Amino acid sequence: MRGKRSATGAAMAVGALAVTGLAFAPTAAAVTPTTATVTASCGIFGGGAATLTATQTGTSATITLTSTAITAPxxxxxxxxxxxxxxxxxxxxxxxxxxxVNPAMATGAAVTVGPLPGTxxxxxxxxxxxxxLKMVIFGVTVTCTTVAKxxxxxxxxD
Structure with a gap:
């Protein structure tokens, strides 16, 4: 009987510690939405739909841009x-x-830049x-903009 009480007491202590840990755990900051789309124009380098993905941890945030319409020259x-x-x-x-920050890309592959850090x-x-978005590729600056939100x-x- 004594072993059973010890096990129950230990389980309750572990549970109480877990709840206490949750109470003191830092809250995660959140950005909403986490993804958005734009239609980007990059001049003679092309343009089209692009997806922006954002993350946030406190005052640090990152944004990644991916586009199958904008391709690696x-x-x-x-x-x-x-x-x-x-x-x-x-x-x-x-x-x-x-x-x-960008992955390796073959000629004509979809462009991805990021995650780019910011505050x-x-x-x-x-x-x-x-x-x-300004990208410098082999010394050539490519500037992308959009005409809509x-x-x-x-x-x-947050």
């Missing part, structure tokens, strides 16, 4: 595109996400419309 090695994604803030101004504040509402709406950071 040449074979590109991983982390060879210098990208600067400028997002327009609903409150005015811009927020910049930048880096040299956000709680309540920031960011849209690709009014911003741009992203769908389903701007990224709102």
């Amino acid at each position: 040449l074979a590109l090695s991983a982390n060879s595109i210098t990208s600067t994604l400028t997002m327009a803030k609903a409150s005015g101004g811009t927020t910049v996400f930048s880096g040299t 956000v504040a709680s309540g920031d509402s960011l849209d690709f419309y009014g911003g741009s 992203q769908s389903p709406g701007p990224f709102v950071f």
Whole structure:
């Protein structure tokens, strides 16, 4: 009987610790929506539908842009595109996400840049419309813009 009580007591202690741990665990910041689409125009380099994917951890956020309509002009090695994604803030101004993060891509492959890191504040509402994506590929700058707001709406950071 004594062993049974010890096991029950131990189980209750573990359960209490788990609940206490949950109570003190940091809350995860969330961005909504996590994905949005735009129609990007990259001048002579093409254009079309692109998907933006956002993540957030506190004031740190990342955005990845992927497009099957915008293609690699040449074979590109991983982390060879210098990208600067400028997002327009609903409150005015811009927020910049930048880096040299991209997978290796064959000639004609869909372009993916990111996740590009940036800093956000709680309540920031960011849209690709009014911003741009600048990619430097082998010394050539490719600038992509859009003429419409992203769908389903701007990224709102918690």
